[in-house]
Amino acid sequence: MKKATARPLFLYICNTMTNRFFLITALLLAATASAHAENHILDTRNTSFVINAEKDKTPQFVYFGARLEKGDVGILAKNHKAMYAYPARFGKTSESASLSVEMPDGNVSVDLRAESVSQGSWEGGSTLDILCKDPLYPFFTVTLHWRSYEREDMIETWTEISNAGKKPMVLHRFDSGFLPVQEGDVWLSSLHGAWGAEAKLVSEPLSRGTREISNHNGLRNNSMAHSEIMLSLDGEPRENSGRVIGAALCYGGNFQIRLVTLDDGIHRLHAGISPEDSWYTLAKGETFTTPKLAYTWSNEGLSGASRNFHRWGRKYMLAHGGQPNDILLNSWEGVYFNIDEPAMQQMAKDIASIGGELFVIDDGWFGSEKYPRDNDKQGLGDWGLQTKKLPHGLQGMVETCKAEGIKFGIWLEPEMVNIKSELYEKHPDWVLNAAGREPVTGRGGTQMVLDLCNPAVQDFVFDVLDRTMKSAPGISYVKWDCNNYMRSPGSPYLKNQNHLYIEYMRGISKVLDRVRAAYPELVIQLCAGGGSRVSYGFLPWFDEFWTSDNTDALQRIRIQWGTSYFFPAEAMACHVSASPNHQTGREIPLKFRIDVAMSGRLGFELQPSTLSDEEKEICRNAVADYKKIRETVQCGDIYRLVSPYDDKGFASLMYCSEDKSKAVFFWWRTESFRDSRPARVPLAGLDPDKTYKITELNKVKGYTRVALDGKTVSGRYLRENGFDIQDRWNRNIGNSSASHVILLEAQ
Numbered sequence: 001m002k003k004a005t006a007r008p009l010f011l012y013i014c015n016t017m018t019n020r021f022f023l024i025t026a027l028l029l030a031a032t033a034s035a036h037a038e039n040h041i042l043d044t045r046n047t048s049f050v051i052n053a054e055k056d057k058t059p060q061f062v063y064f065g066a067r068l069e070k071g072d073v074g075i076l077a078k079n080h081k082a083m084y085a086y087p088a089r090f091g092k093t094s095e096s097a098s099l100s101v102e103m104p105d106g107n108v109s110v111d112l113r114a115e116s117v118s119q120g121s122w123e124g125g126s127t128l129d130i131l132c133k134d135p136l137y138p139f140f141t142v143t144l145h146w147r148s149y150e151r152e153d154m155i156e157t158w159t160e161i162s163n164a165g166k167k168p169m170v171l172h173r174f175d176s177g178f179l180p181v182q183e184g185d186v187w188l189s190s191l192h193g194a195w196g197a198e199a200k201l202v203s204e205p206l207s208r209g210t211r212e213i214s215n216h217n218g219l220r221n222n223s224m225a226h227s228e229i230m231l232s233l234d235g236e237p238r239e240n241s242g243r244v245i246g247a248a249l250c251y252g253g254n255f256q257i258r259l260v261t262l263d264d265g266i267h268r269l270h271a272g273i274s275p276e277d278s279w280y281t282l283a284k285g286e287t288f289t290t291p292k293l294a295y296t297w298s299n300e301g302l303s304g305a306s307r308n309f310h311r312w313g314r315k316y317m318l319a320h321g322g323q324p325n326d327i328l329l330n331s332w333e334g335v336y337f338n339i340d341e342p343a344m345q346q347m348a349k350d351i352a353s354i355g356g357e358l359f360v361i362d363d364g365w366f367g368s369e370k371y372p373r374d375n376d377k378q379g380l381g382d383w384g385l386q387t388k389k390l391p392h393g394l395q396g397m398v399e400t401c402k403a404e405g406i407k408f409g410i411w412l413e414p415e416m417v418n419i420k421s422e423l424y425e426k427h428p429d430w431v432l433n434a435a436g437r438e439p440v441t442g443r444g445g446t447q448m449v450l451d452l453c454n455p456a457v458q459d460f461v462f463d464v465l466d467r468t469m470k471s472a473p474g475i476s477y478v479k480w481d482c483n484n485y486m487r488s489p490g491s492p493y494l495k496n497q498n499h500l501y502i503e504y505m506r507g508i509s510k511v512l513d514r515v516r517a518a519y520p521e522l523v524i525q526l527c528a529g530g531g532s533r534v535s536y537g538f539l540p541w542f543d544e545f546w547t548s549d550n551t552d553a554l555q556r557i558r559i560q561w562g563t564s565y566f567f568p569a570e571a572m573a574c575h576v577s578a579s580p581n582h583q584t585g586r587e588i589p590l591k592f593r594i595d596v597a598m599s600g601r602l603g604f605e606l607q608p609s610t611l612s613d614e615e616k617e618i619c620r621n622a623v624a625d626y627k628k629i630r631e632t633v634q635c636g637d638i639y640r641l642v643s644p645y646d647d648k649g650f651a652s653l654m655y656c657s658e659d660k661s662k663a664v665f666f667w668w669r670t671e672s673f674r675d676s677r678p679a680r681v682p683l684a685g686l687d688p689d690k691t692y693k694i695t696e697l698n699k700v701k702g703y704t705r706v707a708l709d710g711k712t713v714s715g716r717y718l719r720e721n722g723f724d725i726q727d728r729w730n731r732n733i734g735n736s737s738a739s740h741v742i743l744l745e746a747q
């Protein structure tokens with residue numbers, strides 16, 4: 001797991017300037033400083049972030065936006081309203097607060113004053129830390145942290161709350177960070193959804209009042225609402241122009257994002273762990289560290305903000321980010337629970353024969369003699385191998401795959417247990433369940449969540465992965481699933497049930513830290529019945545995520561579109577599945593299914609033996625073509641062009657390499673309009689001063705190609721005109737299924 005570590009370059013500590021050196025330095029600084037010497041600036045390539053902090057005064061947020069010229073800092077106070085950098089319950093109590101504390105004596109006011117400021121740098125940018133104290137409670141400290149990512153135009157903020165007193169205190173609210181947005185016509189874009197319909201984009205103007213986005217299911221936190229948002233500052237959201245602030249709370253647990261707009265028209269963005277059912281008792285001597293809130297600013301529209309998130313995500317947040325992921329076949333939709341060795345061996349051979357690189361066995365390979373995992377009602381928790389299904393074990397599959405020149409991966413769901421399992425019979429006290437209540441079960445009518453607050457359970461969960469890995473050295477990929485949420489909140493282990501949601505996240509974090517320490521090279525997919533855990537809170541331990549259990553290509557266009565707002569294609573698993581589709585029953589031609597999956601991390605989720613030779617050949621060609629564009633798609637810059645949410649009848653996006661020498665253009669018909677001629681799509685990501693060779697990929701007999709296939713055209717022309725897409729009604733495929741993948745290579 002990559003972590004950015006801060007290395008302070010210089011410190012000036014106002015309250016400890018006791019020796020002569022510091023005193024002289026301070027006098028010199030004071031002598032040369034302007035009237036705004038207390039402004040602390042974090043610059044990135046294209047942005048500036050300014051906080052004003054003066055000893056004994058409440059730190060003020062001053063500015064976040066386009067990078068400032070040196071002289072501009074002096075005028076900020078005149079042109080921007082200063083606001084509390086981290087509002088607490090004192091003074092401006094009519095405003096929304098980020099921090100709310102019940103002191104040991106019952107006082108619920110908090111007055112934060114800057115005690116010391118330190119500014120420094122780390123290899124990726126700069127840092128700013130402000131230590132605050134409350135004059136009435138000297139044992140109570142709050143440290144506000146910011147860290148900039150210079151190249152990626154990102155700022156991270158988080159807060160440390162410490163109790164050095166002798167008695168506990170209670171935190172009623174403890175945001176990670178606060179950001180005022182002082183613009184007029186601001187629109188919010190956020191992601192919502194459900195199982196099979198993840199990451200649905202919702203855009204709305206922000207008006208007076210409070211808009212809350214939150215999720216409380218404890219485990220699968222982005223299942224219904226995402227902890228990431230975009231704010232378009234210049235009216236209705238646009239993809240490739242206009243100023244945008246994007247924000248992501250990097251936390252996998254219950255969260256709350258609040259946008260509070262008062263009559264002054266200023267939008268106050270609060271983000272943090274949801275305090276609902278999570279009041280936190282801060283013991284004496286304890287420090288509570290919030291998760292990080294990451295934000296970015298771009299004047300290149302929503303896609304510009306996404307590019308910043310993707311670059312930052314690949315470099316700092318994803319395990320092995322920046323290394324393109326393998327093309328795989330996953331067994332789930334092909335065979336479901338019907339795992340057996342000959343079928344698995346054949347699937348491994350089939351994916352190898354079309355050029356794939358990895359075969360993954362999904363659910364159904366394990367269990368105990370009493371509770372074999374033959375369906376979703378039993379066996380979770382009993383992680384023994386079902387030898388009658390795989391007589392040569394997982395090691396046998398590793399060998400088969402090795403012989404085919406591909407890698408092997410396996411499915412696990414270690415946080416869960418079925419009541420019908422030997423594990424539950426032995427440890428009924430290892431499951432989450434509210435005291436005195438009948439067990440509330442999930443999937444299969446028997447699934448419950450293990451109590452990850454309990455260190456013994458943490459050991460068990462780590463051991464599930466460790467034992468599986470040791471049973472078959474050579475496993476190179478694990479799909480880590482999570483198909484339940486906290487239906488009955490209660491930990492038999494915890495004393496304070498208010499800490500349940502937070503302690504679960506701490507528990508799973510400890511386990512995942514151990515997993516990564518023991519298996520740093522292992523590729524791990526994050527899955528939660530699809531994309532319910534897709535969040536920067538989880539991703540640092542994972543290489544990729546299963547975007548959705550819905551593999552219907554038409555719906556996937558929307559799901560992948562929303563997901564791409566924050567998460568790079570490298571991490572977005574997109575699999576070609578059978579037709580009719582298992583989730584929607586819709587029939588979609590193979591080329592279209594492939595063309596949609598090629599815009600993320602391509603894979604397959606079907607039984608290859610059901611494919612005709614012609615279809616296998618189409619897959620083989622597509623895999624070969626995908627290898628030509630994989631790096632550009634997975635590690636390139638995204639430009640979303642025409643949104644599937646705009647009901648234009650088609651959708652389109654492109655990826656470009658950073659130097660714009662290579663680009664891939666995707667175009668998918670989303671509605672059937674007979675004889676319509678779709679509008680041209682200007683290719684926003686190209687370099688106008690380069691000329692590009694155009695090659696249509698995934699060519700399939702019977703489909704119209706773009707007329708410019710094989711031609712060389714200037715980037716300037718394509719940026720202005722795009723392609724004339726001429727797909728007409730075709731009796732065999734229907735024009736609703738037209739799609740194009742076009743490679744552009746600078747000459």
Ligand code: DGJ
Pocket residue numbers: 332362363411481483527528529530546548549
């Ligand atoms: C839910 C996942 O999303 C599916 O892909 C599959 O792994 C099943 N669980 C297996 O039970």
